[in-house]
Amino acid sequence: MEHLEGKKALVTGAAGGIGAAIVRQLRAAGVNVAVADRDVRGIDADAHLPGNLLNEAYADGLPRAAFESLGGLDIVVNNAGVITRGKVTETTDDDWKLSLGVNVEAPFRVCRAAIPIMADRGGGAIINVASCWGVHPGPNHAVYCMTKAAVASLTQCMGMDHAHENIRVNAVCPNEVNTPMLRTGFAKRGFDPDTAVTELGKTVPLGRIAEPEDIAEVVVFLASDASRYMCGSLVEVNGGKAVG
């Protein structure tokens, strides 16, 4: 990918399905990557920054820590996320706090800290992993959809507000992706994940749900100069399957 060699990136949720693919692809493009997650042992990376994004000081400090470990910061990928299921009437206070904390407050804190660091260096790219459900809400996941809509809106606002500093903020909005998040959801509801993933694939016009690499490739594009005129875009990656 164009002009990525030697760039420095921070990726949150790096131990998860999509996060691991983003780390692999950025590194394959020559990017030095700092990985953040609760447990980052065993991940091939250039810096390891383990911690809990619900810890405010950790989230606030991640961009500076990445900058110091890598000797720069050009790309930030806010990928960590949690999914809570159910209607509002089924949502507990703990679900609310967890979802808002990981999906909205942490990206807010990371972006707020990263933007001045990037501005001082002449610019950068931030990519938030939202969801197609943040753009078109789906059933029975009210708080999850709301958090993804919040991060989508924040992306659009930051995309406008920081373009003049040469900081491009965009979001990728996947539909279903074959990751632990999706598979554990099936298992919890008593379905065999492999069978459920195959069945779900039949509902997608392209014939399969996304693999993490399908999403990571778009993240790498948004990190690169190939997307140099994109600011505040919400890029849906859905194999032709609209929410419905």
Ligand SMILES: NC(=O)c1ccc[n+]([C@@H]2O[C@H](COP(=O)([O-])OP(=O)(O)OC[C@H]3O[C@@H](n4cnc5c(N)ncnc54)[C@H](O)[C@@H]3O)[C@@H](O)[C@H]2O)c1
């Ligand atoms: N899988 C899908 O179908 C799908 C669809 C649309 C959007 N997304 C979004 O993609 C992103 C990645 O999801 P995934 O499917 O790879 O899920 P995943 O569960 O495999 O990975 C999520 C990662 O986030 C980390 N994380 C969660 N809470 C954390 C915390 N408090 N502190 C630090 N790290 C924390 C987890 O440890 C995990 O490694 C999420 O933002 C998710 O909402 C996923």
